[in-house]
Amino acid sequence: MVKAISQAAIKSVQPIQMVQNNLELKGELLKVGKGNQQQVIDLTQKRCHVVAYGKAVVGMVAAVHSILGEKIVSGIASIPTNIQKALIANGAQDLLPGPDSVVQLCEGAYMNIPDEACLNTSIQIEELICQLSAQDLLITLTSGGGSALLCLPIPPLTLDIMADTTRGLAKAGANIVELNTVRKHLEILKGGGLASLAHPARVVNLILSDIVGDPIDCIASGPTVTDTSTSADAIDILEKYLTSQQIHPVVMDVLKRDLKSEMIRPQAEVAQVDPLNIVIGSNSIALEAAVQACHDHKILSVLITSSLCGEAQQVGRDMAELARRILQGVGDTHYLEGLFGDTLDMSTEMKTSLEKELQAEVQKSKKDNTPLCLLFGGETTVHVMGSGKGGRNQEMCLSALISMEEFSLPDDKVVFCSLGTDGQDGPTDAAGACITPQCMLGNSLNARLSLSNNDSYTYFSELHEGKNLLRTGLTGTNVMDISILLVRP
Template identity: 40%
Template structure:
């Protein structure tokens, strides 16, 4: 079947309305599967949503999709790192005040940075501290500079302070392709280690940390090799280990993590500014806590390992290193360290909420600690959309529907106060926006390509397809990573609506099989020229993931 152009489509649809039997079903299928969705406007912000397309439906649905993406983008814009660093570093004359502690500045500041958001953090720190910065090392993701340039080149970089100036004294090293430790990130870690060891009591080590820092600071304790560290991380992650569990194991076999970077820098003063990417902001686990004393012992690490695999699958030298380095460090040995959380996902979702309210939604933040298996969370969001649609149409819905609403909201960690507020607002029959944030996990069963946000969105789409209550509502669900990279893909996540499964089946794609094979990226890429993929490029920040559910009654 040849490609069918837009003018032909209009002609076909006109004929179909007049004489529907004149158009063969095979041609209808070809039209639906081969016409690219129309591009919609790029949102003017730091990280433009390029390659995003609108839903092939009515104007109301298209507006809702655009609104979901605007709401997501607002959250990212709120946690760009430069302003948060500026707020944390207060310089007056030759004095630096951080978290109510004062430091003497005298051309004595060294910087060690690692993570997906630290390029902007470095720029802000150098701007604040000026000539007092001597030198430093920053380990950043591969492709970071190109992604930022693609997002708007010099004007955008300058406006958002997302990259160090050409005169920067900080050496940037790109590594950790696809968020996996590699030789380049190992080289950066080794240089950071040497820098820390060289400092004296007159020096200040400013450590800038963000999500992704673990992969960008690999320094395995010999005789453990980088490859072995990669393999144990992949093994545990593929079997569903949480980021907290992964970082605990990483710390136990690292020369820098678990507080060891701060120990190497003694007697220098250490200031650590941390952009959190973990639920609850546990500073000992963010980037595996290089400036925080580890409270975990060897027994904890082995419990995590045996939870997901057998000790027989673990190399003997890794087990030996864990045993020999599994003793916690006393907190009094960290009196020279000042750890400060400068940003987290709470700030992102508050900005998303404000934007959704300006767009006319009754908006609620469900939780900033959503976790669990991505497939299950996606199913819960789909079921929640179904119940809300039912209750918007009939506020006096059965007791069963009301109970379902409570159960589903509780499964997504909503508080009783939030639940009651949502129940009250449903009576008004206005558009609803529910925002969640956190980090889910994926247990790998297949050999597909994807990430937790794309899998979560696909699971929601599959669950929506079995519902019958969406005919009276427009529904859009979006799940995206604030760092712009969902798994080893070039997408931040994906958005879906209730009709996507039927559309995919018409085009010969199997959403169920894709979900079973953990192949969400391939599924969304093949559907309508990838229009449902959320492609931001690397954003320069990282505060975990955000989910947005929009439900609007049809008028």
């Protein structure tokens, strides 16, 4: 059941439909966006170019090509290694652009790590945009994963230095906003750099968001968005998480000399370029589809948050505690009190309203003997202390599993799953995992050792021959994670 709900959520944010909802061509007039955001661009005597980067942009390119066709004169897309093969294997070849598309699809960044392939693609993108004039329209397509796939370090920085820096920050627990703030000041195209180099061309950016709150300056590190952060902010982040010995001296030199400002136009000029940035898809849309799927399956549901964050192990423990409270609580139980940290940092009125909704649905579930589905969206972090293999969703599930067994929760009363909507959780071939309280077969010691070593993937691979892992393959979209807690009070 939870797998069907998660599949409905992922299906709702497939990129082709998201683009078609926000891009319409009538004659020579291109309508971009919806409602108050909509702008109309006259394409008469305009040359159209496409630049794309991210895990979900293959389908976005296909959609733009289906709308603009021969009006596109050139284009380059930086996409994940093997994604075309994966889409075909999953029967999603409709996400691939047709053979007459002029947009080059260039694969790279294997396991979401920048490599020579995506570096070469980024150089080609830089060369393309630097040739544009006022007669050109540049349509950029942005999705999660763009930070890795659009990677052009400021000399003398190298890919290895960038990889060591971002890997060190991620292992120390830096969140995606902090990571991308550092990247903006160490790379040419990020933090408004792409828009600056494309001047004086008109720039339109369609975005699939993979960050809580949809901050457009952080998604893929904001290549077309004026950067309000400073190199001093990047230094503060580095010093917050890393020792001086862990920070490469070249990194500090680039930041202290603010070399990026010497390579592109000042941020004030980026603002004058005035790119049109529109978020066309987000985690909230996927959660709404999950709510509808619950309704279709006659399951009660409560959307708890689209801003789930925090350390994955702690969030997993909170999921187990929430299930315990629902199974053992009474009508006036404050089910969410003290759980999920800053995720539920909302006004008193909003939190009271959410608690009342949850209390009502729990009582209805008990009365009608109907499952209750609690929905969460967002993205947690992992503080890497071990040498194992896994991802934030698998780590959250393993942590929840250990706590559920501690609470002796009945196996037929709780199901929990968490997965990345892109189909890849960490450097693994799994999107996430799905568990019930007793599925560890009493081997709690091994589970705890695996969790302390950040080795959730190995644990779930060996448990029940890997049947608890969710392997969706690359999905062609990316709007953070979906977590589903199904309880039968």
